[in-house]
């Protein structure tokens with residue numbers, strides 16, 4: 001495949017912005033045990049007793065409570081404020097960038113749309129704006145709305161305006177959808193692009209699973225528990241063959257979207273699941289709290305081969 005057709009219509013980014021230094025506010029840690037899972041943020045402690053936590057172990061880590069899943073790979077971080085969360089998320093992302101650039105000469109990072117982009121804002125402040133090796137970044141979208149790239153609903157536009165336009169990632173390494181195609185065509189095209197990038201070893205691949213392995217996936221979560229464009233009760237949550245698929249009846253507008261499937265999401269080397277604000281509290285209570293439900297929410301189906309870290313602010317975590 002000619003990558004120029006699939007990896008799409010790319011724009012040159014303006015020069016790097018310089019702005020004021022980040023203030024890092026230290027968080028406090030709390031000892032937690034397997035029998036009594038708790039999360040702490042500053043002086044407040046909340047209990048978590050859930051389907052997830054029942055199969056979990058807990059341990060102490062400075063600055064945050066940590067949940068270890070049955071695979072021993074998941075952890076939960078709750079921050080005093082969204083500001084604290086964004087500081088930590090920037091360091092987490094920059095650290096992975098440094099590690100993967102050192103180890104494999106490239107960093108493949110997958111973005112969501114929505115509120116996540118705002119929480120990445122510290123990456124375009126010092127020190128990261130200068131220290132991150134942006135030339136090695138390859139940027140993908142876990143889902144995209146099938147609209148023009150300059151449309152207000154475009155996840156590409158959101159990321160470009162809020163983040164990508166401020167850093168010198170080579171335009172050819174920013175893989176947005178071909179917005180001239182139908183939803184089905186754009187999904188096919190994006191999957192073809194990913195296959196080309198696996199073949200050329202830009203994107204890692206798991207021979208065991210047969211799916212691409214992204215270095216870091218930065219996922220948001222909707223108030224209904226959707227991730228990417230995989231919505232509760234929609235048959236697409238069970239798609240297990242394709243890498244990228246499409247939806248024409250998204251319950252959240254706009255209706256036409258493309259989305260990575262769960263096998264691709266769950267093949268990731270690292271996933272950050274970011275949820276901020278009181279509007280996410282009820283669904284997090286359902287996903288991580290006491291309630292029992294026959295049907296897993298999409299957010300509960302995120303279970304990567306690699307590491308998973310939750311980034312919550314205290315409002316989002318207020319009902320845990």
Ligand SMILES: O=C1O[C@H](COP(=O)(O)O)[C@@H](O)[C@H](O)[C@H]1O
Pocket residue numbers: 111112113114115116143144145155219220221222223226227228229252
């Ligand atoms: O429609 C979408 O929504 C989710 C969640 O967005 P948020 O604003 O509630 O954080 C987002 O992760 C996804 O990429 C987007 O297309």
